[in-house]
Amino acid sequence: MKRLRLRNFNWKYIVGEVLLIFVGINLAIWFNDWNASKKIDQDKKIAIEKIQIEIKNNLGELRKTRQNNQRLVKAIETYKGFDSGEEDGVVVTVGQMSTFQKEFPDFLRITDSTNIADALFNYEGDVFINLELAELSKIAWETSKITGIVNEFGYDCLYGLQGIYNLQRLVTTEMGKASNALQNQEIELLLRVLDFIRQMDSDLEEDYISVLKQLADCT
Numbered sequence: 001m002k003r004l005r006l007r008n009f010n011w012k013y014i015v016g017e018v019l020l021i022f023v024g025i026n027l028a029i030w031f032n033d034w035n036a037s038k039k040i041d042q043d044k045k046i047a048i049e050k051i052q053i054e055i056k057n058n059l060g061e062l063r064k065t066r067q068n069n070q071r072l073v074k075a076i077e078t079y080k081g082f083d084s085g086e087e088d089g090v091v092v093t094v095g096q097m098s099t100f101q102k103e104f105p106d107f108l109r110i111t112d113s114t115n116i117a118d119a120l121f122n123y124e125g126d127v128f129i130n131l132e133l134a135e136l137s138k139i140a141w142e143t144s145k146i147t148g149i150v151n152e153f154g155y156d157c158l159y160g161l162q163g164i165y166n167l168q169r170l171v172t173t174e175m176g177k178a179s180n181a182l183q184n185q186e187i188e189l190l191l192r193v194l195d196f197i198r199q200m201d202s203d204l205e206e207d208y209i210s211v212l213k214q215l216a217d218c219t
Helices: 011-081 094-103 139-147 155-183 187-215
Strands: 090-093 108-117 120-127
Touching: 011 094, 011 139, 011 155, 011 187, 090 094, 094 108, 094 120, 155 187
Parallel strands: none
Antiparallel strands: 090 120, 108 120
16 A cells, blocks of 8 residues: 655745745835825925915915005095085195195096185095905915815914914905995995904914914924
8 A cells, every 4th residue: 555645844934935925015014104104295295385385475465455455544534634615525735635646646536626715725536445455365275175184284283274264264254345345435334344454464464474484393
């Protein structure tokens, strides 16, 4: 009879193969995780850069608009302070009107002037109120929220960004009210809204500057 021979297994070889497979799988998982983490870091860096650019642009727009509207308020208040008497238009001296026209050249376009007493003239004309509305963007912020990359931001960064964009939304809403007041020729309401905006955008400016400093540490 033939005897069956038991084959000798090379256990060291088998164990080595298993370990090799185990290490290979873990290396593949680690590499995939590393790639995913690297991509998240890149996306986070890009998102923060876009938000920084957006905030800087909004800050510049806010300052420019505020300067223009403060001059507008001053022009309206000065014009209201002129004596209208019983005439149409305003009654002032030539010197007063000359000074006013130099400071606010686009506010009043004189159509007629009548000498009514000594150096006093009655000036009639058309008033042009050029209200400037700041275009405050939130595209970079909204895109970061939609893609979920904001979840990778630190708490302080996320808290600061959420705060400034909420305040920015309130400022934009008030600007809409100012525009409506002007369209309805409600000048007193316009002045009140512009004064409120002035207070709000001063706070917004400070928050913009503060968050821009924080964003450098968000990466």
